[in-house]
Structure formats: structure tokens, C-alpha cells
Amino acid sequence: MPTDFTNTRRAFHLPEGVTYLDGNSLGPMPRDAARRVADMMTDEWSQMLITGWNKAGWYVQPRKVGDRIARLIGAGPGQVVMGDTLSIKVFQAVSAARALRPDRRVILSDSGNFPSDLYVAEGLAKAVDAELRVVAPEQVADAISDDLAVLMITEVDYRTGRRHDMKALTEKAHRHGALTVWDLAHSAGAVDVDLLGCGADFAVGCTYKYLNGGPGAPAFIWTNPDLAEQAQPILQGWMGHAAPFAFDMEYRPAAGIERMRVGTPPVIAMAALDAALDVWDDVDMADLRARSIDLTQAFIAGVEANCPEVTLNSPRDPSQRGSQVSFRHPDGYAVMQALIARGVIGDFRAPDVLRFGFAPLYNDLDDVAHAVDILADILANRTWNRPDFHQKAAVT
Amino acid sequence: MPTDFTNTRRAFHLPEGVTYLDGNSLGPMPRDAARRVADMMTDEWSQMLITGWNKAGWYVQPRKVGDRIARLIGAGPGQVVMGDTLSIKVFQAVSAARALRPDRRVILSDSGNFPSDLYVAEGLAKAVDAELRVVAPEQVADAISDDLAVLMITEVDYRTGRRHDMKALTEKAHRHGALTVWDLAHSAGAVDVDLLGCGADFAVGCTYKYLNGGPGAPAFIWTNPDLAEQAQPILQGWMGHAAPFAFDMEYRPAAGIERMRVGTPPVIAMAALDAALDVWDDVDMADLRARSIDLTQAFIAGVEANCPEVTLNSPRDPSQRGSQVSFRHPDGYAVMQALIARGVIGDFRAPDVLRFGFAPLYNDLDDVAHAVDILADILANRTWNRPDFHQKAAVT
Numbered sequence: 001m002p003t004d005f006t007n008t009r010r011a012f013h014l015p016e017g018v019t020y021l022d023g024n025s026l027g028p029m030p031r032d033a034a035r036r037v038a039d040m041m042t043d044e045w046s047q048m049l050i051t052g053w054n055k056a057g058w059y060v061q062p063r064k065v066g067d068r069i070a071r072l073i074g075a076g077p078g079q080v081v082m083g084d085t086l087s088i089k090v091f092q093a094v095s096a097a098r099a100l101r102p103d104r105r106v107i108l109s110d111s112g113n114f115p116s117d118l119y120v121a122e123g124l125a126k127a128v129d130a131e132l133r134v135v136a137p138e139q140v141a142d143a144i145s146d147d148l149a150v151l152m153i154t155e156v157d158y159r160t161g162r163r164h165d166m167k168a169l170t171e172k173a174h175r176h177g178a179l180t181v182w183d184l185a186h187s188a189g190a191v192d193v194d195l196l197g198c199g200a201d202f203a204v205g206c207t208y209k210y211l212n213g214g215p216g217a218p219a220f221i222w223t224n225p226d227l228a229e230q231a232q233p234i235l236q237g238w239m240g241h242a243a244p245f246a247f248d249m250e251y252r253p254a255a256g257i258e259r260m261r262v263g264t265p266p267v268i269a270m271a272a273l274d275a276a277l278d279v280w281d282d283v284d285m286a287d288l289r290a291r292s293i294d295l296t297q298a299f300i301a302g303v304e305a306n307c308p309e310v311t312l313n314s315p316r317d318p319s320q321r322g323s324q325v326s327f328r329h330p331d332g333y334a335v336m337q338a339l340i341a342r343g344v345i346g347d348f349r350a351p352d353v354l355r356f357g358f359a360p361l362y363n364d365l366d367d368v369a370h371a372v373d374i375l376a377d378i379l380a381n382r383t384w385n386r387p388d389f390h391q392k393a394a395v396t
Numbered sequence: 397m398p399t400d401f402t403n404t405r406r407a408f409h410l411p412e413g414v415t416y417l418d419g420n421s422l423g424p425m426p427r428d429a430a431r432r433v434a435d436m437m438t439d440e441w442s443q444m445l446i447t448g449w450n451k452a453g454w455y456v457q458p459r460k461v462g463d464r465i466a467r468l469i470g471a472g473p474g475q476v477v478m479g480d481t482l483s484i485k486v487f488q489a490v491s492a493a494r495a496l497r498p499d500r501r502v503i504l505s506d507s508g509n510f511p512s513d514l515y516v517a518e519g520l521a522k523a524v525d526a527e528l529r530v531v532a533p534e535q536v537a538d539a540i541s542d543d544l545a546v547l548m549i550t551e552v553d554y555r556t557g558r559r560h561d562m563k564a565l566t567e568k569a570h571r572h573g574a575l576t577v578w579d580l581a582h583s584a585g586a587v588d589v590d591l592l593g594c595g596a597d598f599a600v601g602c603t604y605k606y607l608n609g610g611p612g613a614p615a616f617i618w619t620n621p622d623l624a625e626q627a628q629p630i631l632q633g634w635m636g637h638a639a640p641f642a643f644d645m646e647y648r649p650a651a652g653i654e655r656m657r658v659g660t661p662p663v664i665a666m667a668a669l670d671a672a673l674d675v676w677d678d679v680d681m682a683d684l685r686a687r688s689i690d691l692t693q694a695f696i697a698g699v700e701a702n703c704p705e706v707t708l709n710s711p712r713d714p715s716q717r718g719s720q721v722s723f724r725h726p727d728g729y730a731v732m733q734a735l736i737a738r739g740v741i742g743d744f745r746a747p748d749v750l751r752f753g754f755a756p757l758y759n760d761l762d763d764v765a766h767a768v769d770i771l772a773d774i775l776a777n778r779t780w781n782r783p784d785f786h787q788k789a790a791v792t
Contacts, residue, residue, distance in 0.1 A: 013442045015442070015443055015445070018445070020445060022445065022446045025446045026441075026445060026446045026448075026449075028442070028445060029437060029438075029441045029442040033437060034434050034437040034438050034442075037433055037434070037437065037664065038430050038433070038434050041425060041429060041430040041433065041610070041668070042425075042430050045422075045425045045610055045611060046409045046411070046424070046425040046430075047411055049411070049414070049416060049418065049422060049424060049741065050418045050421045050422045050741065050743065051741075052422075052611065053422075053611070058611055058612075083481075084480065084481070084484065084659070085479075085480070085633070085658060085659025085660055086659055086660070087631065087633040087634055087658045087659035088480065088484060088631070088633075088658060088659060091631060095523070111645065115634070115637075115643050115644060115645055116632075116633060116634030116637070116640075116659075118645060118647075119632035119633065119634065119637065119647035120631070120632055120633065122632060122646075122647055123629065123630050123631060123632030123647065124630065126630075127491070127523065127524050127630045128523050128524065134645070206660070208660065214437070214441055214663070214664050215441060215448065215449070215454055215660070215661075215663035215664065216454075216660045216661050216662035216663045216664065216665070216666075217662075217664075218662075219659070233519065234519050234520065234522075234523045235483065235484070235487060235516070235519060236512075236515035236516055236518060236519030237481070237483040237484075237512060237515065237516065238483055238510075238511070238512030238515065241511075241512070241515065244512075246746070247511050247745065247746065248511060249507065249511055249514060249530070250518075251514075251515035251518055251519065262481060262483045262484060263480070263481025263482055263483035263484060263512075263615070264481055264482070264602070264604065264611070264612045265611075265612050266612035266613075266614075266662055266665050267610070267611035267612045268433065268610050268611065268612065268613075268664055268665050268668055269612070269662050269664050269665050270612075272437070272664055345445065345446065345447075347446065349643065350642070350643065
């Protein structure tokens with residue numbers, strides 16, 4: 001049965017008068033999330049107190065929720081665990097990958113990566129005598145060489161939506177003896193990811209974008225099962241111990257992906273995320289990808305036909321693009337403020353990028369048409385230049 | 397005006413028939429917490445979507461909530477920031493302290509520390525060519541020597557409640573050129589901590605114990621303002637950047653304690669914690685400490701007068717003790733299960749420790765008297781040995 005996207009759209013609270021194209025920053029609230037969190041608090045925390053760790057299953061939840069995400073990214077059950085933030089998970093994955101290639105110093109990434117992935121890798125590199133090497137996105141394949149320990153790549157570029165070829169880059173990295181870390185921040189829930197099929201080594205991601213887990217929702221980490229028992233965490237956390245409640249003086253890593261847990265899991269936040277993942281249960285990822293392509297293609301066609309003032313900043317070929325589209329305009333910031341003032345929520349990225357995310361779960365072709373109309377109207381009438389608009393924007 | 401502890405007790409939901417002496421593991425739910433979280437979700441996330449980061453103040457909340465905790469631990473405003481878990485904060489503090497003493501290799505701790513602090517320090521030590529040295533708690537002062545980079549101490553022992561002398565150990569560490577990291581997991585909200593008065597260097601703690609922030613609530617970190625601008629984080633996170641939304645390619649640490657932020661803050665969990673901190677607004681920490689001593693002294697006196705079968709496992713001198721008391725009994729595990737079955741919730745720590753936390757905010761002398769009565773009854777009648785009890789315990 002094909003995925004019913006009318007039904008998934010109904011699962012979200014979308015404010016009246018808002019066309020939300022910023023789910024690639026923060027997904028909207030699933031209708032069920034507030035009740036689920038309230039139930040967790042009043043039925044579990046309040047009543048069970050400390051016994052909730054076992055009775056309510058709080059302790060095992062990071063893996064159970066991880067299993068729900070595994071299906072969305074081409075991983076198997078028992079291979080994904082939740083917790084912390086994406087920055088921490090990047091640190092864990094890159095440090096573990098580097099430790100598996102101790103004779104090599106180079107961590108390779110690209111300038112299309114999200115800047116904080118580069119910050120994290122640089123902080124690690126300084127501490128453990130490694131070197132972060134950053135090349136342009138289109139030079140990544142050529143820069144893979146025999147001195148490489150880790151290839152650290154964000155699959156979908158946060159500004160342009162450009163999508164790297166996970167399979168080709170992973171295979172080339174492996175031929176040169178390196179391991180790969182894939183950041184799925186703009187992939188999970190947005191495109192059809194196939195970690196096992198690509199033979200990737202580590203993957204990490206956040207859940208507050210296309211997965212709609214809420215602001216600051218827990219991150220995830222995956223280790224290829226072929227490596228999971230060899231990967232040695234630098235962050236030797238309590239919950240990553242083989243027997244956390246034995247209170248041993250010595251650290252022994254837990255089996256498999258569980259060793260990538262660190263501290264006490266964020267139980268309240270996990271309830272919201274678990275509710276958000278319910279929406280995915282009947283979603284076929286091939287249907288999702290097809291709908292994503294329909295939406296982004298329609299938006300590109302609509303904008304190019306009606307808004308000659310902007311220039312496409314995303315790959316035209318959908319196979320090289322995630323679920324977002326960006327355009328450039330010299331007054332990009334002001335144009336985006338004008339859009340937001342009229343209820344079309346995208347976002348701006350310096351210096352001149354108008355960015356629009358399309359979340360197949362709740363965005364539809366009406367959203368696309370409406371966003372094109374408003375953008376065309378703003379650009380044709382140069383609304384963003386009017387002094388009275390600036391006054392209005394200042395108070396929003 | 398003296399603190400009204402009848403009023404603070406009313407602020408919590410305490411289940412009928414339960415005497416809760418495990419707030420040193422997980423504090424009970426403040427009555428206001430569920431509503432506050434629901435309001436955050438329905439009024440902020442759901443309505444404001446991405447604009448909540450500014451409009452609802454999500455972005456600045458880690459420091460605003462940190463300011464509320466600062467008062468409880470003898471720190472100043474702008475010196476504490478929230479996020480992540482205690483394990484991560486231990487890693488940040490110890491790594492930053494070590495980096496400030498690059499010519500020294502030794503991290504000193506004690507066997508009374510919580511094991512996962514030792515795991516974290518050992519993981520760091522392996523990665524950055526340092527050495528973790530662990531001595532008995534009573535040997536810490538003598539083990540401070542000129543090769544020490546960092547003294548990493550949990551102020552209050554999680555099993556015995558033994559409290560280290562923060563001022564004396566900090567001063568001795570400084571005389572030998574070392575820096576101190578204090579873990580306040582069993583101190584914050586339990587005893588009168590005076591970080592600035594003791595001249596401590598770094599401090600970290602969790603908020604789900606005596607601060608009642610909920611399971612997995614965010615941790616905190618404090619850096620002495622004299623060091624805050626020199627401390628260099630290994631975990632170079634997005635939110636710890638001087639200008640996170642400039643999306644610079646290079647990391648520049650934010651001013652002061654803000655550089656100890658890592659990833660996206662857990663906004664939903666922070667709403668629960670913020671509600672929990674309301675209860676502290678009218679609490680004087682000297683009153684809190686006096687009440688804690690009253691409760692623990694009364695419990696020791698009551699148990700020793702009525703339960704000759706157990707042996708005190710905590711310091712008798714309240715000045716050397718936190719807000720918990722433990723006793724040893726050869727059948728400690730079964731005795732604790734019997735207590736829990738009768739509504740007195742403490743916890744057990746191997747091999748034979750019965751542990752009871754006294755949270756002055758909601759525990760009172762009636763709780764103490766009731767716990768003593770039930771414990772005495774169980775021990776006198778050897779209830780935990782009865783086969784029918786074991787059957788009952790197995791299903792709870």
C-alpha cells in the first residue's frame with residue numbers, strides 16, 4: 001500500500017496561516033507529542049520514581065528508539081543508540097574511527113560540511129595529534145589517499161542540499177584503507193539512506209529536523225556491526241559500560257553499539273521523540289523519496305518560471321540533491337524576512353542564500369504553489385525594500 | 397525569614413504510601429513540572445516553531461537556568477551553563493584543566509569517586525597521554541604532589557555520604573600547582589557548597605537528584621571566572637562558538653563559560669528543570685544544611701537505637717557527611733527489597749550497603765521516624781528471609 005501522506009500531514013500541528021518550509025531546521029510538533037510527554041511525567045516519573053528505570057523501560061529506551069530510526073536509515077535492529085547531541089556523536093564516531101587507524105593522522109572533510117562538524121574534528125585532532133584536512137565538496141573523491149584515517153562527510157549540504165554519493169565515497173575510502181563517518185543531519189527522514197548497503201562504517205544524526213523530535217531532541221549513532229565490537233570510545237560513560245550497575249572501578253565497554261551510550265538518557269525528551277517516530281511507522285522510504293523529489297522539482301520549476309530575480313543554488317539533478325532547495329538573491333536576508341512576515345517560513349544563510357526545506361511527511365504541492373506565489377509577489381513588487389516593511393520586520 | 401520547608405514539601409508530588417529516601421538517585425516530580433513542559437510544547441514549539449530559539453529564549457536558557465543553579469553552589473551569575481550529561485561535563489572539565497597544565501600528566505582521584513568519573517578520566521587519559529592515579533579517599537591529601545595536573549574529586553561519596561574538605565584540598569592542590577575539578581552530583585541541592593569561597597577551578601554536577609529536574613535532566617558546568625577565558629574545550633561544539641550563527645569555518649571559543657556549551661540544548665527537558673528550580677527560590681542554603689543535618693542525625697540515632705543488626709557506613713560527624721546515610725547489613729539487598737515492598741524507598745549498593753538520601757526540600761522528621769520503624773520491624777522479624785516475601789518481591 002502506498003504511503004498515505006494526507007494522513008501523515010494530519011499528524012502534525014501546523015499553525016494556521018503558516019507554510020512551514022523550515023523542517024530542515026526544526027520539525028513541527030506532532031499532535032501526539034505533548035500528551036505523550038505529559039503521560040510519561042505523570043504516570044511514570046511521578047508515580048514510579050526511581051523504579052521507572054526498569055518498570056517504564058527508561059533504561060532500554062535509547063536502543064528501542066534507536067531501532068525505530070534504524071529502519072529509516074538502512075541499518076539493522078540493535079545497531080543504533082540514542083543520546084546526547086549531534087556534536088557529541090560526531091566526536092564519538094570520529095574518535096573511534098581514528099583509534100581504529102592509529103597509524104594514520106588525517107581526517108578528511110569538506111567545506112560543505114556543517115561548520116560544527118569541522119569544529120569538533122579540529123578539537124579532537126588537536127588533542128590526539130591528528131590533522132583535519134578540508135577540501136571543496138567536489139574534490140573529496142580525489143583527496144582520498146593512503147594517509148587517510150577517517151573520511152568525515154555530511155551527506156547533504158546544509159546550504160545547497162547537494163548530496164554526496166555515499167556508496168562511491170565509502171568504497172573509495174575503503175580501497176585506501178580509511179574508515180567513513182557519515183553525518184545524516186539532513187538525510188535522516190529526508191532521503192532514502194542505505195548505510196548497510198553502502199558499507200558505511202559510522203553514522204550519526206540529529207532528530208529535531210525531519211524526524212520532528214522537538215528542540216534539542218536526542219541524537220543517534222550507528223556503528224557498522226562489523227566494527228561495533230572493535231570500536232573503543234574515548235567518552236567512557238556510565239551507560240556505555242558492560243555492567244553499569246556493578247559499579248566496577250574499571251571500564252569495560254558494553255557489547256556492540258551500547259558502548260556508544262554515555263550518561264543518563266534524556267527520558268522526557270525521548271518520550272516526545274518516540275511519539276514523533278509513530279508517524280513514520282507506515283511510511284515507505286521509497287515513497288518518501290519520490291514525494292521529496294516531486295516537491296523540490298515543483299518548487300524549482302515554479303520559482304524559475306516566476307522569479308527571474310533569484311538563482312538556483314542547489315543541484316538541478318534530483319539524484320544529487322537532498323530534500324531542500326536554495327536560491328541566491330543579493331538581498332537574501334531581507335527577502336527571507338519578507339517571506340516570513342507573510343507566513344512562508346524558510347531560512348537565510350549568509351551571504352545570500354534563501355533556504356527551503358521540504359518535509360514529505362507534512363509538506364504538499366499546495367505549500368509549494370503558495371510559497372512560489374508569495375516569493376514571486378515579494379520579488380516583483382520589491383516589497384522587502386519598502387521602509388514600512390523594515391519597520392514591521394523589526395518587531396516580529 | 398527562615399525557609400518554609402512545609403511549603404517546599406507541598407511543591408512535590410509524592411505518591412500516597414511512599415516514604416521516598418532515594419532523591420539522591422532521582423528526585424520526585426515537582427507539581428508544576430508537567431504543566432510547564434506541556435506549556436512549552438504547545439505554546440512555544442508548536443506555535444513558534446523555529447522562531448522559538450529567539451522568541452521563547454530557548455537559545456539563552458542554558459545560561460539563565462545556570463544562573464539559578466549558581467546561587468545554590470556558591471558561584472556567581474554568568475558562571476554556570478547547562479547541557480549534556482554529567483559524564484560529558486566531567487570530560488570537558490578534566491580535559492580543559494589538563495590542557496592548562498600541559499607539562500603535567502597526572503590526574504588524581506579516589507576510589508570513593510563515582511566509578512563513571514573514573515571511566516571518563518581514564519578514557520581521556522588514554523587519548524591524551526595522561527595518567528589516572530586513584531588512591532583511597534583518606535589518602536587524597538597526602539597524594540597531592542608536584543606532578544599533579546588535575547585533582548578530580550566527587551565531594552560527597554555516593555555510597556557512604558563521606559564529604560571531602562573542598563577548601564583544604566583545593567588549597568593544597570593549588571600549592572602544588574594543580575587545578576581542581578569538583579563533581580557536585582551529591583552536593584548540589586544537598587549541602588552548602590561554596591565554590592568561589594573555596595577557590596575551586598572547575599565544577600560539574602547533575603540536576604536529577606536533589607535538584608529534581610527529572611530523569612536525564614541536563615547537567616551543569618562551572619569554571620572559575622579567573623580561568624574561564626583560558627580554558628580551551630576539546631569538545632568544540634556549535635553552541636560553544638563565539639558566533640554560532642555566523643557559520644564560520646574556524647572555531648573560536650565563546651566568551652567565558654559559554655564555550656562549555658556543546659550542541660543544541662535540550663529545550664523540553666530544560667522546561668522541567670526550570671520548574672523544579674522555582675522551588676529553590678525561597679530556600680536559604682544555611683537552613684537547608686541545618687535541616688539536612690537534623691534529618692540525618694535523627695535517622696542515625698533512630699536506627700542505632702532500634703536496629704542493632706546494621707552498622708553505620710557513613711561518617712558520624714555531620715561536618716564530614718553529605719545529606720545521605722548508609723548502613724551495612726550482610727543481607728542488604730534483600731533487606732532493601734523488603735523496605736521497598738513496604739513503601740520505604742532507599743537503594744542498595746553492592747556488596748551490602750543500604751543507602752538513604754534525605755532531601756530537606758520534601759523529607760521531614762515523620763519520614764525519618766517511619767523509615768526507622770519499618771526497618772526495625774523488618775530486621776526484628778527477619779521478614780526478608782520469608783519465602784513468601786521472595787515470591788512477592790519477584791513480581792514488584
